[in-house]
Each structure stands twice: as C-alpha cells, then as structure tokens.
Amino acid sequence: MGRATDRLTTLIASAVQALGYELVGVEHQSQGKHTVVRVFIDSPEGITLEDCEQASHQISGVLDVEDPIRGQYNLEVSSPGLDRPLFTPEHYTRFIGEKARLRLRHAVDGRRKVAGRIESVDGNVVRIIDDAGEVYELNVDQVEKANLIPDYDAIMQSH
The missing domain is CATH 3.30.300.70 (RimP-like superfamily, N-terminal)
Structure with missing residues (x-):
C-alpha cells in the first residue's frame, strides 16, 4: 500500500x-x-x-x-462477498486451507498471476501451493490484489 x-x-x-x-x-x-x-x-x-x-x-x-x-x-x-479480498497477513491466516487468486506487482518466476491453496503464513510471507504442486512464498507487499476463490460445490451442498 x-x-x-x-x-x-x-x-x-x-x-x-x-x-x-x-x-x-x-x-x-x-x-x-x-x-x-x-x-x-x-x-x-x-x-x-x-x-x-x-x-x-x-x-x-x-x-x-x-x-x-x-x-x-x-x-x-x-460486503467482502464470496470472493473475499485479502489485504493483510491476518486475512491469509484466517483462510489457510482455502484457495486464493493473487495478482503480483512484479513477476515471480515469470508469473504475475498465481492461484492455489493458502498453505501457511509466517509473518508477512504467505505460502501458496498451486494445482500443479508448485510452491510460492510471497511477501504480502508483493501482492497487488488477492481474492479467495469460492468453492461453489461446497456452498451448494451446504444449502
């Protein structure tokens, strides 16, 4: 910010x-x-x-x-909605285990967009694992925009 x-x-x-x-x-x-x-x-x-x-x-x-x-x-x-935006390390911590889509300020490993499961948070560093098993350790300051990816199947099953 x-x-x-x-x-x-x-x-x-x-x-x-x-x-x-x-x-x-x-x-x-x-x-x-x-x-x-x-x-x-x-x-x-x-x-x-x-x-x-x-x-x-x-x-x-x-x-x-x-x-x-x-x-x-x-x-x-x-309201934040189902695709809730993530701004702080506390937000990422609250949603460990959930999937998120991140747009980075600058490319990391040639990518500006990363999507995957929030694995852990250590201080300002968020660990994301994408569907291919690639691990990204990103500082929250590197993230331009982040949102949860809603699990519509789980939502539909709960109603």
Whole structure:
C-alpha cells in the first residue's frame, strides 16, 4: 500500500469501526480523472444493504471533512462477498486451507498471476501451493490484489 492509501485506510477505519463494523480493506484506484474508492466491511451477522448505506454516509462525511482525495471520486461500500479480498497477513491466516487468486506487482518466476491453496503464513510471507504442486512464498507487499476463490460445490451442498 502506498502512503495515500494508508492514510485513506486510517481515516475510513475510524468511521467504519465507530459503526461497529470490521474494515476488511480499502482499494483506491485512480485512472485519469476517474477515482474509485472501494471499501469492504463485514460483521459477524453479515452485511446488509442498509449497513452499506450507513457506512457510506459515515465514510463520505469523514472524506468530505478530511479531503484526502484530489478531485471527484466514486465511493463504493460492500460486503467482502464470496470472493473475499485479502489485504493483510491476518486475512491469509484466517483462510489457510482455502484457495486464493493473487495478482503480483512484479513477476515471480515469470508469473504475475498465481492461484492455489493458502498453505501457511509466517509473518508477512504467505505460502501458496498451486494445482500443479508448485510452491510460492510471497511477501504480502508483493501482492497487488488477492481474492479467495469460492468453492461453489461446497456452498451448494451446504444449502
């Protein structure tokens, strides 16, 4: 994360936590004049549309006062969903044994995309084993974007 995203995350965290939600993470994307701020929130009871609206209103108020983003931006607030994003070592630890898809900032062994089972986490280093048995030990800082890969078969069997 860059310093701007760190500051943004800190500002948003206080607003989200004040409402009793967990801040899963913040994505900040600037593409020319278009800036999108995606905020993922969660709670033990799950997240409803009303929760997202309430958090969006609170976050907007904080961002309007603090003004950390130049120009206009779109704010999107949602639950993490089945393809939950992973931002911190704690997120990876929580989902050891699950499959994840990672896009790396720079190629490792000629690859920028890695998908496989989260085997272990040691500090900031995540160990991923892909379907071919290849092992990747990646620092969380090397990861540009990571999401769980939902196991739809298991989900369908549980309903």
